Amino acid sequence: MATDFNPILATLHRMHRQFADLMEQVNGGLRRIRGMEARIEELKGIHETAVRTVLDFRISLDQKQAQLEANEASIIKRKKQLDEAKNEREFKGIKEQIAAAEAANAVLSDEILEGLDYLDTLKQNAELAKRNLESTETLLNEIREKTQETREWAEAEIRRIKGDFRKKEAELDGEHRMLYEKLFKIKKFDSLTSVENKCCSGCHTILPLDVIASIISCQKAVSCPMCSRLLYVKEGHHVKD
Ligand SMILES: [Zn+2]
Structure with missing residues (x-):
């Protein structure tokens, strides 16, 4: 009577599923790592942009501050010129210049105050982006360690089953x-x-x-x-x- 290969194939099929499961556990971890690496690249980009935005905005605020100070200096200078005005017309002209500079400074100082608030918001955004990046990096390291453990365990399991598997395969002819x-x-x-x-x-x-x-x-x-x-x-x- 011929050998019944059905139980042998059934056992081999069960072993195939075991091998596939073990490999999937390792591959699943590796896929997760690749996904998180891509996410980290994205978060790095978001963080860099946020930091650059803070920097650019701070430069524009500094420029406004410098403009404000220059205006103030020219107001002081013009106020001195008032005493030296040769006539009513020149006096009035200087007065108008002073008023215009003061009006410009009122606008500038409002802009600077609002800008300082906005700068705080931008800094908070940058800080949040940094924290997101750091926590994702921490998580990735944990997953890397866990995947490494799973891989070592799965490889040991595969080695353990392999002997029986080869023997079972040899029963086919x-x-x-x-x-x-x-x-x-x-x-x-x-x-x-x-x-x-x-x-x-x-x-x-x-x-x-x-x-x-x-x-x-x-x-x-x-x-x-x-x-x-x-x-x-x-x-x-x-x-x-
Ligand atoms: Zn079929």
Whole structure:
């Protein structure tokens, strides 16, 4: 009587899922790290822009402050000139210049006061951007450590299962072994699937009864006509008409 490859394929399928799960745990961590690295680049850009905005605004405020001081100096100078005015017309002219400079300074000092408030807001924005960046960097470091731990654990698990896995693979022979090896090269841990309710459980294609019968009897190795996974029938599986 020919060897029943179905339980062997079922065990291999379970092991494939174990390997795939372990790899997914590692890859999931790596994907999360890559996502956070991209986010950190974004946050760095936001922080740099916020800092530059503070700097540019402070320069514009300093310029206004310098203008205010220059105006004040010229007001003092003109006030002295008032005493030296040669006539009424010159006196009036200087008075008008003083009034214009004082009006300009009133506007400037309002702008400077408002600007100082706004500068505070800009500084708070920059501080917030910095804190966001720092907390995301801290989180990334934690995830890196955790992923490293997961990776070491998963690699140890893979090494642990691998011996049994190779032994189980060696139990296949003939056509089943050839087809298994061929499919495994291409589909890796997605190369096996069971028959459930007369269907391929991998892609739900309905399988003819005679095909299912030959899977059960192991007369030949059968891969799904649709998804090409190697098919097996689980123990205790009944095919009803
Ligand atoms: Zn299929």
